[in-house]
Amino acid sequence: MAHYDSKSTATPQRVMVEVGVRLAKIRLSRNITQRALAKDAGIALRTLRRLELGEATAFDSFLRVVMTLGFTDEFLKIFPLHDTRPIERMDARRKERKRARPARVKDTDKAWTWGES
DSSP: OOOOOTTSOOOHHHHHHHHHHHHHHHHHHTTOOHHHHHHHHTSOHHHHHHHHTTOOOOHHHHHHHHHHTTOHHHHHTTSOOOOOOHHHHHOTTOOOOSOOOOOOOOOOSSOOOTTOO
16 A cells, blocks of 8 residues: 655545554554454444545544544644734733634725716
């Protein structure tokens, strides 16, 4: 089975296959059977097999396997928190973002006048 090459064009399918290969290698290095891991993760054996083959599965199933293998902290490190820096919290004028919105573009090229459509 070909392994993921970061220099090649990544596709969701290639990444899913590589994740499956890596999960299987971790499982085997710990001498855990598919049946035992599936049971401990609370998922069907067929679901684990599909995950290890790089086939589509529910995100919940993937997370259950990651957590059962003890990689919760490592997984969460993929998504670092972008909290407001302490110095910014001291500045009362700046508030921590709750939503994202696109920047407004002002149309200053053309002045509006009556009668134009």
